[in-house]
Amino acid sequence: MSERLVPAQELAPAKGLASAEGLAPTEALAPTPSHTVGPFYGYALPFPGGGEMAPAGHPGAITLHGHVRDGEGAPVPDALVELWQAGPDGSLAGAGGSMRRDPVTGGFLGRNGVDFTGFGRVATDADGHWTARTLPPGGPAAPAAPYISVCVHARGLLHHLFTRVYFPENAEANAADPLLASLDPARRETLVATAASPPGTYRFDIRLQGEGETVFLEFR
Amino acid sequence: MALTQSDIDSELAHVRESYDKARAEGAPATDHPPRDFPPYRSSVLRHPKQPLVAVHGDPETVELHTPVFGHTDITAIDNDLTVQHQGEPLGERITVSGRLLDSRGRPVRGQLIELWQANASGRYAHLRDQHPAPLDPNFTGVGRTLTGDDGSYHFTTIKPGAYPWRNHENAWRPAHLHFSVFGAAFTQRLVTQMYFPGDPLFAYDPILQSVTDDSARQRLVAHYDHTLSRPEWSLGYRWDIVLDGPSATWIEEGR
Numbered sequence: 001m002s003e004r005l006v007p008a009q010e011l012a013p014a015k016g017l018a019s020a021e022g023l024a025p026t027e028a029l030a031p032t033p034s035h036t037v038g039p040f041y042g043y044a045l046p047f048p049g050g051g052e053m054a055p056a057g058h059p060g061a062i063t064l065h066g067h068v069r070d071g072e073g074a075p076v077p078d079a080l081v082e083l084w085q086a087g088p089d090g091s092l093a094g095a096g097g098s099m100r101r102d103p104v105t106g107g108f109l110g111r112n113g114v115d116f117t118g119f120g121r122v123a124t125d126a127d128g129h130w131t132a133r134t135l136p137p138g139g140p141a142a143p144a145a146p147y148i149s150v151c152v153h154a155r156g157l158l159h160h161l162f163t164r165v166y167f168p169e170n171a172e173a174n175a176a177d178p179l180l181a182s183l184d185p186a187r188r189e190t191l192v193a194t195a196a197s198p199p200g201t202y203r204f205d206i207r208l209q210g211e212g213e214t215v216f217l218e219f220r
Numbered sequence: 221m222a223l224t225q226s227d228i229d230s231e232l233a234h235v236r237e238s239y240d241k242a243r244a245e246g247a248p249a250t251d252h253p254p255r256d257f258p259p260y261r262s263s264v265l266r267h268p269k270q271p272l273v274a275v276h277g278d279p280e281t282v283e284l285h286t287p288v289f290g291h292t293d294i295t296a297i298d299n300d301l302t303v304q305h306q307g308e309p310l311g312e313r314i315t316v317s318g319r320l321l322d323s324r325g326r327p328v329r330g331q332l333i334e335l336w337q338a339n340a341s342g343r344y345a346h347l348r349d350q351h352p353a354p355l356d357p358n359f360t361g362v363g364r365t366l367t368g369d370d371g372s373y374h375f376t377t378i379k380p381g382a383y384p385w386r387n388h389e390n391a392w393r394p395a396h397l398h399f400s401v402f403g404a405a406f407t408q409r410l411v412t413q414m415y416f417p418g419d420p421l422f423a424y425d426p427i428l429q430s431v432t433d434d435s436a437r438q439r440l441v442a443h444y445d446h447t448l449s450r451p452e453w454s455l456g457y458r459w460d461i462v463l464d465g466p467s468a469t470w471i472e473e474g475r
């Protein structure tokens with residue numbers, strides 16, 4: 001079998017790549033293709049407190065958790081779930097320090113326990129389960145309903161998947177949300193978390209394929 | 221019966237024929253691998269069967285903004301994977317540099333790049349990696365950095381070894397570095413792998429070959445760049461990363 005990689009073509013400055021000003025609006029650089037995260041990202045991507053997005057002891061904190069399952073309903077034990085959201089006031093500014101480092105040891109310090117960063121990253125456990133503690137998202141402008149954006153990576157996923165978590169309390173806003181309204185009602189439910197007990201706990205399962213397959217999104 | 225390399229080869233050839241035929245009939249080139257790619261067996265039960273639902277770029281959506289990473293997220297030596305332990309890791313020392321750009325060629329500034337890799341023997345410092353190659357007590361294989369004002373990044377590390385995996389009988393991954401990148405929008409999120417030029421394993425690897433388009437696949441292979449090699453120290457490789465993004469990110473100024 002012959003390898004079909006063609007000889008390297010330098011992306012030379014003459015072609016515009018090295019220009020800090022960017023290309024003319026009609027030109028576009030072809031993107032770097034995606035690849036799977038593989039099974040061995042464990043020392044690289046998860047970080048201490050990655051699911052602790054809410055400040056410690058915040059009275060408004062909610063717990064969001066669920067399973068990631070494959071086309072046979074089997075748990076996916078090597079998925080990485082990333083969460084990104086607006087603060088309760090709708091602010092998208094976030095805060096730095098999501099995965100702070102110790103300047104002396106170089107080790108992870110993780111969250112500072114005080115700032116709401118809006119960004120969370122959790123690996124699934126052996127049961128395919130993940131948990132995050134965060135604050136309810138606010139914004140965006142009506143008619144859109146508040147949501148948490150989710151990016152799913154896993155071995156076997158050559159390209160990550162995007163989805164969203166909406167909340168059952170916002171029934172009125174959800175009904176008016178253009179994305180939710182555009183979906184078949186049965187599929188729409190896959191994007192709305194289920195209120196569980198104790199109060200403030202929500203369940204959001206991610207089904208990659210098959211029965212109850214989660215609605216996944218692409219952005220244009 | 222265990223799948224053999226020739227089973228995989230014929231599946232790959234079939235995918236490539238279909239792609240070439242579609243292209244000849246005027247279909248556009250595809251940059252990313254399909255999520256359903258049977259030669260990579262782990263994809264079979266892990267890809268959605270329903271089409272993705274398109275969201276058109278309203279600048280108010282959360283996804284068109286990006287998580288904030290600051291200088292407290294990294295320390296100065298996080299981009300040097302050879303100085304994280306008491307001793308030096310074994311292997312061929314390399315320096316990897318490039319620029320993070322958006323599809324308009326503008327630098328993506330101040331964003332987080334994370335890297336992870338196997339050691340020179342092809343073994344990850346990970347409990348689940350049971351490949352019987354030696355661990356290196358001086359190598360964890362994890363680095364991170366923030367891009368500069370011109371979108372540039374630099375890593376110092378060692379060249380990873382090839383390693384076997386269980387996709388099929390005698391499956392070996394070509395040497396690669398794993399990269400995780402954030403862009404100026406959450407929709408530009410990219411996780412990918414960088415390869416080394418001239419690796420004889422390219423043709424056999426269903427993960428690399430999941431990128432069927434020849435020129436797209438070529439963009440995953442770094443260039444050896446002698447001007448980046450350091451005398452008496454390291455061999456230099458150049459690899460630029462270009463992020464996809466919805467058209468709505470184009471109207472924003474490069475950050």
Ligand SMILES: [Fe+3]
Nearest residue numbers: 038040396398
């Ligand atoms: Fe790998």
